Amino acid sequence: MIVDSVVGNVVDPAWEVRLKEATVDHLVLDQWEAQKNRLRKQTTAGLELAVALQRGTRLRDGDVLFWDEETAHAVVARIELGEVMVVRLGALADQPAETLVRSAVELGHAIGNQHWPAVVKGSDMYVPLTVDRRVMDSVMRTHAFTGITHEFVPGTEVIAYLAPHEARRLFGGANSTPHSHLPDGGEVAEGNGHHHPEPGDLPGAALHAHQPDGQLHAHIN
Numbered sequence: 001m002i003v004d005s006v007v008g009n010v011v012d013p014a015w016e017v018r019l020k021e022a023t024v025d026h027l028v029l030d031q032w033e034a035q036k037n038r039l040r041k042q043t044t045a046g047l048e049l050a051v052a053l054q055r056g057t058r059l060r061d062g063d064v065l066f067w068d069e070e071t072a073h074a075v076v077a078r079i080e081l082g083e084v085m086v087v088r089l090g091a092l093a094d095q096p097a098e099t100l101v102r103s104a105v106e107l108g109h110a111i112g113n114q115h116w117p118a119v120v121k122g123s124d125m126y127v128p129l130t131v132d133r134r135v136m137d138s139v140m141r142t143h144a145f146t147g148i149t150h151e152f153v154p155g156t157e158v159i160a161y162l163a164p165h166e167a168r169r170l171f172g173g174a175n176s177t178p179h180s181h182l183p184d185g186g187e188v189a190e191g192n193g194h195h196h197p198e199p200g201d202l203p204g205a206a207l208h209a210h211q212p213d214g215q216l217h218a219h220i221n
Contacts, residue, residue: 003051003065003075010062010076019064022072027051027065031155031171034059034079043075058164061156081155081171083129085136090123092147103146110143119166126158128170 008015025045033039037053049065059077066075087107092100111118111127116136118127129136133152140150159167 001047001049001066003049004053006053006057006059006063006065007067008064009060010064015064018067019074019076022074025073025075026078027075028078028080029059031079031081034077034081035168035171047075049075056164058167060159079156081159083133083152084155084158084170085127085129085133085140086151086153086158087125087127087140088123088149088151089120089125089147091149093123095147099146103148106143107145107148110139110145114139117169119162119169121161121166126162126170128155 010016010019025043025047027041027043027049029039029041033041035058036051037055037057038051040048040050042048051059051065053059059079061077061079061081063077064074065077067073089104089107092103095103107125111125116127116130118125120126127136129152137150137152155171159171162170
């Protein structure tokens with residue numbers, strides 16, 4: 001079956017009512033697959049779908065990809081997004097100008113030093129989890145940025161606020177492989193490739209995390 005357009009979304013009142021009595025099959029996509037406008041994948045019921053959407057179109061969680069009025073059968077996209085670290089910058093507005101500039105520069109250096117993609121919206125910075133949450137939390141706590149706090153939220157709570165190119169930056173890095181070098185010369189890696197920064201990504205060198213004292217210290221390679 002070829003899907004070349006989206007016919008609705010489960011949050012639309014009309015579709016919400018229509019799908020209550022329907023048989024709903026799901027096309028489950030991870031955050032990388034959801035950025036593609038062309039892909040081939042089976043639904044949970046085993047139906048082979050070929051998705052061929054217009055360039056620039058991005059699937060949203062709950063999009064209705066197929067509807068058969070006669071059989072009341074639907075195929076709905078379910079997108080599984082990873083967590084996002086939200087860095088709160090709003091309190092910097094109350095800091096002296098020199099503190100604001102220093103904290104912003106230090107934060108940019110820390111994020112870029114690790115090649116973490118980031119998007120700033122208003123007074124918040126969004127950073128997807130590209131390594132273990134504990135590692136990212138440790139990096140932020142080690143730097144102890146003045147006037148800056150952070151928390152972790154599901155990606156589904158963030159993606160609605162993002163433009164398509166911003167969503168791709170946060171959730172489209174399928175080949176990202178952040179890694180940390182350990183004191184014994186070993187390496188801890190996550191992901192399945194190497195991240196190539198896109199225009200607009202914060203620049204910086206690779207992260208090396210040496211942990212002889214149990215703390216994470218970052219430095220430029």
